[in-house]
Amino acid sequence: MEFTNLKGSAVVTAIIExxxxxxxxxxxxxxxxxxxxxxxxMSKGFFIAGxxxxxxxxxxxxxxxxxxxxxxxxxxxxxxPLYGSFFIGLAAxxxxxxxxxATVMLNMLKKAYEQTxxxxxxxxxxxxxxxxxxxxxxxxxxxxxxxxxLEACLSHMLAAAKEGLxxxxxxxAKVGRGSRLGDRAIGHQDAGATSCYIIxxxxxxxxxxxxxxx
Amino acid sequence: xxxxxxxxxxxxxxMLKGYxxxxxxxxxxxxxxxxxxxxxxxxxxxxxxxxxGGGSGHEPAFLGYVGEGLVDAAAxxxxxxSPPAQSFLDAMVEADSGKGVACLFGNYAGDNMNVKMAVQLxxxxxxxxxxxxxxxxxASSPPETREKRHGIAGGLxxxxxxxxxxxMGGSLDEVIASAQKAVDNTRSICxxxxxxxxxxxxxxxxxxxxxxxxxxxxxxxxxGIRVEQLGxxxxxxxxxxxxxxxxFDFSESxxxxxxxxxxxxxxxxxxxxxxxxxxxxxxxQGHRIDRTYIGNYVxxxxxxxxxxxxVRLDEELKELLDYPGQCPAVKY
Numbered sequence: 441m442e443f444t445n446l447k448g449s450a451v452v453t454a455i456i457e458x459x460x461x462x463x464x465x466x467x468x469x470x471x472x473x474x475x476x477x478x479x480x481x482m483s484k485g486f487f488i489a490g491x492x493x494x495x496x497x498x499x500x501x502x503x504x505x506x507x508x509x510x511x512x513x514x515x516x517x518x519x520x521p522l523y524g525s526f527f528i529g530l531a532a533x534x535x536x537x538x539x540x541x542a543t544v545m546l547n548m549l550k551k552a553y554e555q556t557x558x559x560x561x562x563x564x565x566x567x568x569x570x571x572x573x574x575x576x577x578x579x580x581x582x583x584x585x586x587x588x589x590l591e592a593c594l595s596h597m598l599a600a601a602k603e604g605l606x607x608x609x610x611x612x613a614k615v616g617r618g619s620r621l622g623d624r625a626i627g628h629q630d631a632g633a634t635s636c637y638i639i640x641x642x643x644x645x646x647x648x649x650x651x652x653x654x
Numbered sequence: 655x656x657x658x659x660x661x662x663x664x665x666x667x668x669m670l671k672g673y674x675x676x677x678x679x680x681x682x683x684x685x686x687x688x689x690x691x692x693x694x695x696x697x698x699x700x701x702x703x704x705x706x707g708g709g710s711g712h713e714p715a716f717l718g719y720v721g722e723g724l725v726d727a728a729a730x731x732x733x734x735x736s737p738p739a740q741s742f743l744d745a746m747v748e749a750d751s752g753k754g755v756a757c758l759f760g761n762y763a764g765d766n767m768n769v770k771m772a773v774q775l776x777x778x779x780x781x782x783x784x785x786x787x788x789x790x791x792x793a794s795s796p797p798e799t800r801e802k803r804h805g806i807a808g809g810l811x812x813x814x815x816x817x818x819x820x821x822m823g824g825s826l827d828e829v830i831a832s833a834q835k836a837v838d839n840t841r842s843i844c845x846x847x848x849x850x851x852x853x854x855x856x857x858x859x860x861x862x863x864x865x866x867x868x869x870x871x872x873x874x875x876x877x878g879i880r881v882e883q884l885g886x887x888x889x890x891x892x893x894x895x896x897x898x899x900x901x902f903d904f905s906e907s908x909x910x911x912x913x914x915x916x917x918x919x920x921x922x923x924x925x926x927x928x929x930x931x932x933x934x935x936x937x938x939q940g941h942r943i944d945r946t947y948i949g950n951y952v953x954x955x956x957x958x959x960x961x962x963x964x965v966r967l968d969e970e971l972k973e974l975l976d977y978p979g980q981c982p983a984v985k986y
Binding site for chain 2 (some may be wrong): 513
């Protein structure tokens with residue numbers, strides 16, 4: 441199971457559409473713990489990247505790099521650098537590849553996670569996007585080590601991501617502005633973890649569609 | 655709530671257009687980046703550059719403190735969101751005359767990430783940048799993790815101390831040391847009585863029940879230390895003053911600067927009502943108030959609330975506070 445980097449531009453489009461479609465939902469979730477602008481800032485960045493990409497033919501890696509550069513250069517907040525580094529990592533680990541298979545995807549996810557983790561002291565259990573990203577990348581890797589194909593790896597990844605996302609509801613916030621709520625944050629899902637799940641889900645689903653279409 | 659707005663998504667850009675028209679003799683937008691406000695004279699030859707920055711919605715911070723003897727360039731973010739690394743970098747470039755740049759900002763996760771990325775990018779361009787983060791909000795973390803505290807209204811003293819040291823001809827290390835000294839001797843606490851609304855969101859950020867107050871609320875509506883029954887002005891002033899004195903733990907009578915800043919929707923009248931009690935308590939404990947600042951210095955959109963900031967002064971800090979400086983937000 442694989443798809444070409446060129447056709448992978450559909451994965452970039454799917455992620456952009458998913459983030460923009462969830463603008464209000466993400467803001468609503470953020471309002472409980474933060475200041476309610478997560479969806480606004482995220483969709484703004486992904487929308488600008490979509491506009492830039494609509495003006496040229498870019499493959500998947502170039503598309504990810506564009507998203508990353510817009511997030512780092514224009515969006516700011518915490519999410520600009522964190523997701524910016526994530527997408528720049530996805531691009532860096534795939535730009536030399538013409539074909540995206542289960543191994544390339546593993547390298548992309550690991551690189552993206554590594555780049556993101558450099559910027560934050562958050563670890564698993566702190567109620568952040570790391571609670572989705574960390575188990576997702578580890579689950580993908582486990583499935584890959586067992587010899588799973590792209591579909592097996594991605595579905596394993598999504599199941600772990602979903603579990604991680606649900607898990608943030610029971611956590612007290614320890615990092616970021618939500619941390620001032622401490623135990624008062626318990627019961628609410630984390631906004632950054634939610635957007636991380638939405639991105640991974642769109643990425644996995646679009647990749648599988650491409651791989652199955654051959 | 656009704657407000658004066660065109661398209662709420664562009665409120666920061668609209669504000670900046672008006673700002674540089676109103677204060678065109680002092681400031682201008684950077685040619686490199688229309689989210690950077692710089693002094694007309696920046697970079698000033700032979701002087702260490704001072705950069706500030708942060709999310710919008712705290713006006714007159716941060717752009718109001720760009721001026722002579724203060725900040726050379728400020729990176730302006732979306733409402734309540736850190737400016738991107740690129741904007742901090744462009745502000746650093748605009749402020750640098752070759753003597754290096756001191757980046758003085760509030761200690762929030764987003765600002766920290768973007769400034770650190772910008773410092774690396776600036777290094778690539780041959781600009782030396784060092785930074786200090788304001789950590790005056792004593793409600794944001796307990797004393798044992800003081801380094802995690804957020805920067806709020808007390809950041810003003812960091813900009814003033816660093817800006818004055820730079821204007822006196824200090825080196826980058828001297829500027830950093832002066833700004834850090836101001837930070838180390840500054841504490842603030844806020845009380846919120848009513849929420850604030852981010853224009854692009856359109857609904858209040860949080861809620862405070864009628865008859866209650868949030869003691870220790872943050873500058874973006876972050877929850878405080880506790881929710882309490884609303885007290886009288888005297889009771890609130892006493893509680894705020896005691897909280898800061900306890901955190902400082904002074905062993906002798908001190909010389910102090912005191913600032914009461916409204917958070918956006920609190921009448922000046924009420925700030926003076928509070929100040930009467932604050933001053934009475936401080937004097938009663940043998941402290942001397944050398945400098946007083948009452949007004950809207952660092953706000954939180956339309957929040958009804960107030961921040962109390964107390965600075966312990968020594969001869970150096972007094973000299974730095976008194977050094978001439980002029981910017982649209984305040985004249986020293």
